[in-house]
Amino acid sequence: MSTQSSTQPDEGTTAAARHWRAYGPLGLHPILLHAMEAFDEHGYHGTSVRDIAGRVGVTVPALYYHYENKQALLATLLETSIRDVLDRCRAAAEEAGDDPAARFRAMVESIVLYMAHRQGLAFLDTEIRSLEPGNRARYVALRDYLEHMLLDTVEAGAAQGVFTTPFPADAVRAVLVMCQGVANWYRPEGPLTAEEVARRHVLLGLGTVGYRGPAGNG
Numbered sequence: 278m279s280t281q282s283s284t285q286p287d288e289g290t291t292a293a294a295r296h297w298r299a300y301g302p303l304g305l306h307p308i309l310l311h312a313m314e315a316f317d318e319h320g321y322h323g324t325s326v327r328d329i330a331g332r333v334g335v336t337v338p339a340l341y342y343h344y345e346n347k348q349a350l351l352a353t354l355l356e357t358s359i360r361d362v363l364d365r366c367r368a369a370a371e372e373a374g375d376d377p378a379a380r381f382r383a384m385v386e387s388i389v390l391y392m393a394h395r396q397g398l399a400f401l402d403t404e405i406r407s408l409e410p411g412n413r414a415r416y417v418a419l420r421d422y423l424e425h426m427l428l429d430t431v432e433a434g435a436a437q438g439v440f441t442t443p444f445p446a447d448a449v450r451a452v453l454v455m456c457q458g459v460a461n462w463y464r465p466e467g468p469l470t471a472e473e474v475a476r477r478h479v480l481l482g483l484g485t486v487g488y489r490g491p492a493g494n495g
Contacts, residue, residue: 297365297372297387300394305357307333308343312350313397321351321407351404352412358398359419362391366426377434378488384427385456385482386475392459393471399460424449431486441487452482 303310311332315324326347330340344350369383392399408416428449434440442448456478463474 297368298390300390303395303398305354306343308335308340309350309354309357312347313354313401316351316354316404317397317400321347321404348409348412351401351407352409352416354398354401355405355408355412355416356419358395358401359416359423361395361398362388363419363423363426365391366423370426370430377430377437377439378483378490380430381427381434381440381482381486381488382479384430385452385479388423388453388456389459389475389478390471392456393463393465393474396460396463399457402457402460424453427452434486434488439489441489442485445486448486452485455481455485 305313308329312324312329315329315332318324319328324347326340327337329347329350330337333340344353365387366384369387370380373379373383405413405416428446431440431442431445431449435442435445459474459478463471465471469477
C-alpha cells in the first residue's frame with residue numbers, strides 16, 4: 278500500500294501528544310517495527326526485504342501486500358517519527374503559553390525526550406540520504422516546519438530582548454543538531470535519565486540563544 282501523505286503537520290495528531298511527556302509502547306505495525314530494527318542494525322542499503330520478512334515471520338509477498346517496497350517502509354518510519362515530534366513539540370509550546378523563553382524550554386525538552394524515548398525511530402534520521410526524491414521532499418518539509426517553530430520562538434524572544442543571539446537561525450540549527458544527537462549516544466541504562474538529559478539540554482539551548490534571565494524550571 279502507498280505511503281503518500283500530506284506535509285500539512287496539523288493532520289493526524291497522535292494520541293501520545295495529548296500529553297507530550299508521556300511515552301507508552303511504540304505501537305508500530307510488526308512489519309514497521311522489524312524494519313526499524315533492521316535499518317538501525319544494518320542500515321537501509323544493508324537490509325533486504327527478505328531479511329525484514331524473515332524477522333516478522335511472513336513471506337516476502339505477504340510483506341509486499343502491506344508495503345509496496347523497502348523504500349515505502351523507510352518513508353513511513355521517518356514520517357511517523359517526524360510527525361510525532363511535531364505533534365509533541367506543538368503540544369509543549371501550547372502548554373507553555375506565549376512567553377518565548379517558556380515556549381523554547383518546553384519545545385527543546387519535548388524534542389530531547391523524544392530522541393531518548395524513541396531512540397530507534399529518531400536514529401533513522403541518518404537515513405534521510407536513502408530517501409527517494411519525493412519521499413525526501415515530504416520529510417524535509419516536515420523537518421523544516423519543526424525548525425521554523427523554534428525559529429519563530431527565538432525571533433520573538435530576540436525582539437523582546439529575552440534572547441540575545443545575533444544569529445537566530447544559526448542558533449536554532451545548532452540547538453536542533455545538539456538535541457538530535459541524543460538519539461546517537463543516549464543509553465537508558467546510563468547515569469542520566471531521559472528527563473535529566475532533557476533538562477541539561479534546555480540549559481545548553483538557553484545558552485546557545487543567549488537567554489537573559491533566570492533559568493527557571495529549565
